[in-house]
Amino acid sequence: MIATLGRARNVAALLDRLALQSRLPACVVLSMESAEDAPPARAHPFPLIQLFGPRGSCQQRNRALDRLPPDIDLVLFLDDDYVPSRRLIAGLVHFFVTFPAIAGASGRLLADGIIGPGISPKAAVALVEAEDARNEQPSLSVSAPHPGLYGCNMAYRRTAIGDVRFDENLPLYGWQEDIDFGGHINGPLVYTDAFYGVHCGEKSGRERNGRRLGYSQIANPWYLRRKGTMPAGFARRLILRSLAANGVRLLRPEPWIDRKGRMIGNWLAVRDILLRRVHPRRILEL
Template identity: 80%
Template structure:
């Protein structure tokens, strides 16, 4: 039970095909200076779960259709009623031992803030990825400094970074992730935050490392490339993504895929992404762009 006046933190992890990453994350959560009130794993099948073992917090495993939006919604629908703060973590996120304490302290101090993402010591998403062992070393070194994290607050942002984003339960209410963004759900984090009325920020109050694990991510370059254009277009028309932000995302994806298509990174299918980009542009021009079309590619 939480102490009187203490904010409880529930953690949601949606995962697919990364049982080892999930195990690393759970091990790190078991070392927290303040334990989470509960951890919900939203998976497709039991094969996505690590081996069963006791943890010092309630662990709830949920199973159902794949898709980051569907899986996160499933967890929200099963969240215990006494949870005050919902912390969404990617399965390849490696947290500081003070993550949960930092989240609770931040929201207790800033009553006017509805959602926040913490500081990343490193992010492997745009590179070959960071090995979990290396990520653990990075957070342990930072924790060993012993400095109390600063409760800094950035300027308001249209959305948070999905690998680590915390929201007040009361601010979420009945809002759910848009399941019209299937599979990997490109930009679902920005859409979700954009539909909440409150103030969203970035802070140094809690931190960790995002490994950027490549296993389990969308490997069909055409699908991801289509999403890079169709999803911002859809969210802009829907009103949950600012115009400038949406167009910058689309143009940046087209530019990056075009510039690197002849010399692609080993972990990125640039040719497939560029093809998907132009398929989405074509669909926009003929009025049939829809994020769900990736299910046909």
């Protein structure tokens, strides 16, 4: 399932990659705000469900979960700027069959453009195709259990999800919604080499308001720690890392990041913590 906003071209490219899978998906669910987010109409070798409604990664993913066909056993969440291996679905199915006690898993990232200026779709495809050519039998490695998975590519057993849904108190981009979701799942969550791909880190369609994202960097971990779905140490590291990164890069910011806005948002959230009024939804007022 794919939640998307303002990236019709990326979604079209992802659907084309899914059509090349050695094992096709049983169905694909696209959750969008409006028809402007939809890719061009074309035939695909799998059922395609298109949903429309209010924006927000949590809201959009919840709509998709509520519309899943009843015969789906494994649920794969992909970001719209993710480029999968041709064997991604076959690899994850093999993984879950091999490890029946595992509740959810994220695959290996060959590269992640979110930590830089981004990776072009063409470069991402080249990386994935090269890895497919030399790695015909991916490893079935399993990491130690983790508090949550990486939202750009995470797969869960349908039975483990049950009635669990994403927290719609985390609006818009839903910073750390993947960790929160995993915190409600009973069973180990792990990382594996059994399936892989590239996360392009496309900048269009992402939260461009630095103050909002900066506020979320502090408010969301604080909220999730108090809620109990994020370990205190993990939340503390996220908060300190955001404060440090935005502070260090403030005078020499990257062209694709609004460091000043993020720093202001960070301190607005710290102020609200001290005033005991911090809440993730306050970004809607910024």
